[in-house]
Amino acid sequence: MRRWVVAAGALVVLGFLAWWTLTHDPDAVDLTRRFAGPSRESPLGTDELGRDLLSRLVVGGIITIGAASLALLATALIGTALGTFAAWRGGSAGSALALATDSLVAVPEIVVALITVSILGTNLFALMVAVIATGWLPFARLSFEIVGRLLGTDYAVAAQMTGVGPARFIGRTLLPNAARPLVAHAFLRFPGKLLLLSGLSFLGLGPQPPTAEWGAMLARGVDELERHPLVPLVPGVAIVVTGYAAASLGLAIEGPIAGTGAPSPDRRVSAR
Amino acid sequence: MRSSRLQRVLSAPVLLLAFSFFAFMLPELQGIDQARATLLARSQDAEPNEETLAAISAELGLDDPLPVRYGRYLTGVVQGDFGDSNVSRTPVWPQVWRATIVSATVVALAIGSSVIIASVLGVVAAANQNRWPDRLITGVSRVLVAVPVHVLTPILVYVAALRLDLVPTSGWGEPEHLVLPVLALALSPIALFSQIVRSEMLDTLEQPYIRTALAKGLRWRRVVWVHAARVSLVGVLTLGSLFIAGLLGGAVIAEVILGVPGLGRLLHTSVVTADVPMFQGGLLVAVAVGITIGLLGDGLSALLSPPEREG
Numbered sequence: 163m164r165r166w167v168v169a170a171g172a173l174v175v176l177g178f179l180a181w182w183t184l185t186h187d188p189d190a191v192d193l194t195r196r197f198a199g200p201s202r203e204s205p206l207g208t209d210e211l212g213r214d215l216l217s218r219l220v221v222g223g224i225i226t227i228g229a230a231s232l233a234l235l236a237t238a239l240i241g242t243a244l245g246t247f248a249a250w251r252g253g254s255a256g257s258a259l260a261l262a263t264d265s266l267v268a269v270p271e272i273v274v275a276l277i278t279v280s281i282l283g284t285n286l287f288a289l290m291v292a293v294i295a296t297g298w299l300p301f302a303r304l305s306f307e308i309v310g311r312l313l314g315t316d317y318a319v320a321a322q323m324t325g326v327g328p329a330r331f332i333g334r335t336l337l338p339n340a341a342r343p344l345v346a347h348a349f350l351r352f353p354g355k356l357l358l359l360s361g362l363s364f365l366g367l368g369p370q371p372p373t374a375e376w377g378a379m380l381a382r383g384v385d386e387l388e389r390h391p392l393v394p395l396v397p398g399v400a401i402v403v404t405g406y407a408a409a410s411l412g413l414a415i416e417g418p419i420a421g422t423g424a425p426s427p428d429r430r431v432s433a434r
Numbered sequence: 435m436r437s438s439r440l441q442r443v444l445s446a447p448v449l450l451l452a453f454s455f456f457a458f459m460l461p462e463l464q465g466i467d468q469a470r471a472t473l474l475a476r477s478q479d480a481e482p483n484e485e486t487l488a489a490i491s492a493e494l495g496l497d498d499p500l501p502v503r504y505g506r507y508l509t510g511v512v513q514g515d516f517g518d519s520n521v522s523r524t525p526v527w528p529q530v531w532r533a534t535i536v537s538a539t540v541v542a543l544a545i546g547s548s549v550i551i552a553s554v555l556g557v558v559a560a561a562n563q564n565r566w567p568d569r570l571i572t573g574v575s576r577v578l579v580a581v582p583v584h585v586l587t588p589i590l591v592y593v594a595a596l597r598l599d600l601v602p603t604s605g606w607g608e609p610e611h612l613v614l615p616v617l618a619l620a621l622s623p624i625a626l627f628s629q630i631v632r633s634e635m636l637d638t639l640e641q642p643y644i645r646t647a648l649a650k651g652l653r654w655r656r657v658v659w660v661h662a663a664r665v666s667l668v669g670v671l672t673l674g675s676l677f678i679a680g681l682l683g684g685a686v687i688a689e690v691i692l693g694v695p696g697l698g699r700l701l702h703t704s705v706v707t708a709d710v711p712m713f714q715g716g717l718l719v720a721v722a723v724g725i726t727i728g729l730l731g732d733g734l735s736a737l738l739s740p741p742e743r744e745g
Contacts (some may be wrong), residue, residue, distance in 0.1 A: 268728030272683035357582040406580035
């Protein structure tokens with residue numbers, strides 16, 4: 163019962179935010195209302211160009227969360243495909259992947275991201291490529307482990323003995339059983355991707371003004387931290403709350419791991 | 435799924451070589467005309483004539499075939515010659531080296547202090563499971579893990595520098611300049627590590643030998659801090675070493691905000707100003723440091739847990 167109330171409440175809030183953003187242009191500059199405090203016209207106040215912070219928050223959220231989610235999805239698919247393939251083929255494909263992930267993990271994520279940006283330029287697409295380029299390793303590792311374990315189970319052996327084709331075997335036998343930990347892992351990795359993306363954008367390496375993106379909004383707001391703390395606070399809190407929510411969701415999906423109470427090795431580095 | 439240690443040690447130079455080629459190819463990938471860029475850096479000549487460009491190309495050896503140029507670049511790098519910065523027109527290597535020392539200082543202090551503080555907090559939390567110290571530490575940690583450096587650093591600047599006036603907002607050179615960068619980088623690992631120490635401690639405290647120690651009449655405090663803690667801290671030590679390479683990401687942001695002349699800021703500046711030789715040098719050093727630390731962490735984990743499980 164309570165869940166339905168929360169869900170309905172969330173829908174109402176989302177609906178209101180969507181209506182607000184549609185009726186209030188996030189890029190509309192009004193220099194007469196620079197740094198206006200919260201009011202009826204702008205519930206969260208305005209920024210250094212008099213733009214409505216609430217509608218910028220919503221649009222920025224769609225851009226930031228959308229880009230991070232899309233990039234995460236792409237990187238999860240690539241990593242899972244590689245890991246599944248390596249586990250499926252086994253032998254040298256498996257050891258090659260093991261060696262690749264073990265050695266590439268030492269390359270700092272930010273270095274790869276900066277290389278990507280220096281090649282593709284400062285835009286949202288480059289940030290997404292940066293996330294994809296750095297993100298597939300843990301998914302490859304995890305799916306390799308899971309699929310490797312699944313291949314040894316009785317039902318996998320039985321399915322193979324009935325002579326199903328590889329596509330059907332992977333799609334119907336392996337992936338459904340590997341999905342839950344992988345999806346949980348994706349949610350646990352989401353904060354890291356959000357932070358990488360908004361962090362690069364914070365440094366001015368992302369979408370350029372006037373695009374509303376949380377990291378960029380935060381960077382502009384920080385200059386006015388002393389006199390107008392609300393301006394940087396709004397995108398800052400949004401980043402933290404979103405990351406926290408995604409991580410909690412991931413933990414909930416993952417469930418207690420085999421009753422050990424210890425975090426899995428992969429979760430340990432999830433904050434990187 | 436682990437590769438053998440020998441494989442990892444042998445793959446390190448291969449990876450570094452691959453990155454050196456990648457770094458060398460960067461101007462091609464970025465579509466930068468090196469002759470033009472060099473000329474622009476030297477003489478502010480934005481519209482050079484063909485002759486000058488040809489002369490510069492000849493001087494830089496840009497007309498040679500690719501393998502020859504790569505060989506020359508690699509020879510230079512091995513001898514510590516990463517070329518001259520396009521911005522300051524001085525050799526890259528001394529600047530990268532100085533920046534690396536600065537970043538190493540900050541990151542080492544951050545990791546060292548976070549391992550120590552997180553160990554104490556984690557043990558305290560586990561020893562008081564579900565009582566207020568545990569709830570406080572766990573609650574704060576779970577939030578802090580989600581606070582990124584680019585949100586945390588401005589808050590630290592606001593509170594510690596602007597409001598309380600305890601430390602300078604930015605700069606480098608005095609010991610007090612270390613406080614904010616180290617704090618900015620250490621808080622998130624403290625939160626994460628303390629949770630790991632806590633859960634490993636809870637596991638350890640369930641072990642039969644702990645019950646035996648208590649049954650023998652040893653004091654609870656001694657059992658917790660000596661017997662259980664010693665076992666539980668192995669994981670976080672190796673994790674700390676794993677984390678160093680990851681901290682470089684946060685270091686870029688913290689160094690830019692706080693005006694720390696470290697490797698992170700050097701990389702950021704060189705990307706923004708399109709200073710190709712500087713970026714090449716910085717990224718090669720960053721990758722080399724990351725690989726070295728990875729190998730050292732590997733060795734550390736082997737030392738601390740001899741019967742390392744395979745599989």
